[in-house]
Amino acid sequence: MSLPLSYEVTLPDGQKFTQPSGLFINNEFVKSKSGKTLDSINPSTGEVNGSVYAAEEEDVDIAVAAGRKAFKTVWKKTTGVKRGQLLNKFADILESRRDLIGAMEAWDSGKTKAQNAVFDIDETVAVFRYYAGWADKIQGRVIQNNPKTLAYTVHEPFGVCGQIIPWNYPILMASWKLAPALAAGNVVVLKSSEITPLSILYLAQIFKEAGFPPGTVSILSGYGATCGKALTSHLDVDKVAFTGSTATGKVIQQLASANLKAVTLECGGKSPLIIRADADLEQAAKWAAIGIMYNQGQVCTSTSRIYIHESVYDKFLQLFADHVTSDYKQGPMFNDDAVVGPQVSKQQFEKILSYIDIGKSEGARVVLGGERNAEGEMAKGFFVKPTIFADVTPKMRIVNEEIFGPVVACGKFSTDEEVLEYANQTQYGLGASIFTKDITVAHEMASEVEAGMVWINSSNDSDHHVPFGGVKMSGVGRELGEYGLSTYTQAKAVFVNLSNKL
């Protein structure tokens, strides 16, 4: 029996909705050509939440062709004002269903609803509004060099953009890509993560509701090796934007070379957090906890390595462990006071537990956690206790490899030079935190640290007005802010001969 194109769902908090299960192409949900489907698993229980159709190459071809047609016939001719209105309308609808969509996101991804998922919806609304404001303010320049020539630039959209997102912030990561691309006048074919395909399909239909023309946005569920590969290597896709692991990012760059697509990559990280002797330790402990425990540690910018000056090492560790114990309660997604939910999948859960074993066998000291949490309602879920390792040394794997869970490696240092060397030792360069009261040293360190983002006396501060992205193997290009918009246009130079003579 084939999967219906939608089915009724009642969420654990009692809210009801219709879950679409098709591929969203030309403003309609359709079955995949192969009829293949994929299952989405509930992280709290390990049971199937629902199934959706999985796109393969043929479906990608159809979505890209729909996008190309929409770009040529409608979207390219749509004014910036109109694009902005549509983006704002989308934001209005999303905002009016904040609680329902937040609940769907929790159910799909394992985020705790009240303490986490609903804030992603708020931020998504803000991102759409921000880029709606940009849609009619995209401007080229007049270049005044030769009085006999009028030279100007036009910032044109690429055309059809392929976008590939991960599972850790399904809706929010989609917004970082969809909103600037559409504001700049591109059309989009977006592939969701095979681990979290549900909430984004509900979002897809809001594009139709808001009035976006058919073909402007297609949303495909599917696996990376089939759907993702077909989208990235497609000869009629002009640009690809990817968020995910560094290993996949390398593959994406190779596949995109098929037609020299423009590429932006937001990849993995192992961001350091430095605590100098003069730091406010109470504040440092609070930010350090947010920096690694929020979203179950499944944040690319997680400050997962903490370097503490030897003179405040024991004191900080005590404050940090106390704060995590008191403020990061663990529980299923729909428990209102739960902050730390389950990991997204069995595979991630097992990967994190194996890193905990590696840390122990490498000789790191467990200060907190260090095992799964199978208490009460959590018995069947993918819960890992918030884990603090101390006394780590530079060569340990838990210090250098991205774990992507609520596991932090803490070590000590003596001098600023030494800690900067530690901070810069990994292949990654996404974020870095520095805690100090010395403003001069703070800026010196910000300059020396190899990272796309530096937080002085905070961790994981993010704001959609400010560019986000990494250096080294953490990525290429920036999202958010005006920088993020600029990655969705290319400059065309026009020369006008004003003298009429050769």
Ligand code: NAD
């Ligand atoms: P992943 O690389 O496994 O998958 C990401 C996406 O790529 C998925 O949609 C997947 O289906 C797709 N994909 C996989 N193989 C592909 C292929 N051959 N061709 C095309 N697409 C393919 O990453 P994940 O496990 O979903 O997410 C976790 C990773 O994402 C972590 O490393 C994390 O640091 C990173 N991340 C980075 C940022 C950032 O902004 N820098 C943000 C969030 C997550």
